[in-house]
Amino acid sequence: PRPSHSNSVKGWKKAQAGLWIALLLSASAEGAPAPLPYGARTRPYNAASTTIRGDLRSIGMAGATVGLADSFIASYQNPAGLAMTLNGGGLLVSGNTFTDGHVQDPRAGLTTYDIGAYSSEYPWGCGVGFSNLYSEGTKYVLPTTGETAQLAVYTREIRISAARLFFNHRLSIGTSLILAQGAREIAFDPDPVTGTQSPGLGSYSYSMGAQVGLLFQFPKRWLLGLSATTPVSFADELNASSAALPGFNQHIIVPWKLNVGVGGIPNRTVRVGFGLYFMGLSPRAALVGDNDILVGETLTMQPRLGLYYRLVEFKELVLEIATGSYLEFPRRANLGPRIHWTGGAEAKPWVLNFGFAVDVADNYTNYLVSIGVDVGKILQKLDLIPMEWHPPYAGFFPNPFRIHDDGLARPINPSWRKQGPD
Numbered sequence: 001p002r003p004s005h006s007n008s009v010k011g012w013k014k015a016q017a018g019l020w021i022a023l024l025l026s027a028s029a030e031g032a033p034a035p036l037p038y039g040a041r042t043r044p045y046n047a048a049s050t051t052i053r054g055d056l057r058s059i060g061m062a063g064a065t066v067g068l069a070d071s072f073i074a075s076y077q078n079p080a081g082l083a084m085t086l087n088g089g090g091l092l093v094s095g096n097t098f099t100d101g102h103v104q105d106p107r108a109g110l111t112t113y114d115i116g117a118y119s120s121e122y123p124w125g126c127g128v129g130f131s132n133l134y135s136e137g138t139k140y141v142l143p144t145t146g147e148t149a150q151l152a153v154y155t156r157e158i159r160i161s162a163a164r165l166f167f168n169h170r171l172s173i174g175t176s177l178i179l180a181q182g183a184r185e186i187a188f189d190p191d192p193v194t195g196t197q198s199p200g201l202g203s204y205s206y207s208m209g210a211q212v213g214l215l216f217q218f219p220k221r222w223l224l225g226l227s228a229t230t231p232v233s234f235a236d237e238l239n240a241s242s243a244a245l246p247g248f249n250q251h252i253i254v255p256w257k258l259n260v261g262v263g264g265i266p267n268r269t270v271r272v273g274f275g276l277y278f279m280g281l282s283p284r285a286a287l288v289g290d291n292d293i294l295v296g297e298t299l300t301m302q303p304r305l306g307l308y309y310r311l312v313e314f315k316e317l318v319l320e321i322a323t324g325s326y327l328e329f330p331r332r333a334n335l336g337p338r339i340h341w342t343g344g345a346e347a348k349p350w351v352l353n354f355g356f357a358v359d360v361a362d363n364y365t366n367y368l369v370s371i372g373v374d375v376g377k378i379l380q381k382l383d384l385i386p387m388e389w390h391p392p393y394a395g396f397f398p399n400p401f402r403i404h405d406d407g408l409a410r411p412i413n414p415s416w417r418k419q420g421p422d
Contacts, residue, residue, distance in 0.1 A: 069085055126163070133155060228258050
């Protein structure tokens with residue numbers, strides 16, 4: 001079993017703190033490390049993935065949220081949502097551990113994570129987040145020394161985002177400043193006879209990028225979303241290379257991204273999204289595990305479709321489901337497209353919540369399971385903070401086609417008025 005931890009705290013006055021634990025079960029235990037098929041590195045690294053990351057709802061909806069951007073994870077796709085579709089504010093801690101046979105041995109897991117906070121105060125929205133959106137590497141036997149070592153290449157970034165409304169709520173413009181780090185690391189296993197361990201090796205480079213996003217609101221809360229992210233390149237550090245693997249500290253390429261999509265929000269219980277996600281080139285880049293397998297030689301595109309529905313809503317019980325699919329055109333050379341099927345569900349009885357999400361495709365698995373406690377609701381029940389106003393509960397199977405404003409963010413709620421305590 002491989003764990004994936006995800007913990008989400010939503011609502012500025014209604015904080016939900018919990019422990020999210022995801023178990024990803026592989027078909028067989030990891031065997032002995034494979035020999036690395038090259039003794040010297042000559043190609044750069046690609047640091048972009050065509051599979052989705054995120055929390056339960058983002059994965060359940062197949063990541064089709066550029067035209068919605070109504071959660072903190074979705075605002076990574078389109079920062080314009082911070083001012084238009086997000087309601088209030090919140091904190092987020094989310095992580096994924098998954099397997100992808102297009103990147104490396106599917107018995108070895110890969111991990112990404114996100115930590116952030118946001119606030120939407122009309123007509124502005126802002127957020128700050130820290131994440132590693134790409135990770136690649138596992139254990140190999142180095143041909144130069146015969147030692148077993150964990151090779152890792154990953155990126156980390158801090159995003160500082162802001163957005164504002166224009167033209168009587170019809171348009172939101174958002175932007176993000178990206179402060180990024182690219183890392184290449186070699187960690188050696190202890191010698192099985194003497195127990196001594198060679199010192200680990202690491203090389204780190206820094207760079208900057210930017211993202212711009214737009215959300216335009218049409219009648220009946222149909223939204224058009226568009227976002228563009230600049231490419232980022234982390235300079236090589238060949239002077240820091242080790243004799244254990246010459247040339248390992250090559251530069252890391254994060255290509256440009258362009259996302260466009262539509263989203264529909266007829267009421268607070270339903271979301272529908274469709275998007276096209278484009279990614280640029282990473283010339284001459286190759287996998288960490290094979291210097292001869294090229295990655296990112298062609299432009300890639302992923303069409304995504306997702307649906308979310310709150311099928312039960314009472315004061316002490318909420319049930320939500322999400323489903324979707326996307327077609328992935330892999331960045332690895334000489335591989336055909338593969339279709340992904342995604343889904344998720346979450347139950348919130350009393351002050352607890354339980355959920356799961358899944359993204360499966362040929363040679364790919366990503367399963368998440370969550371367990372949480374709503375601390376804000378506990379504090380309300382103890383009269384330590386004011387009870388939060390809530391519109392009339394929708395009950396069982398609310399009409400998904402009914403156009404209704406209750407409970408939506410002010411910019412997409414034409415009948416909005418102040419409700420509840422400050």
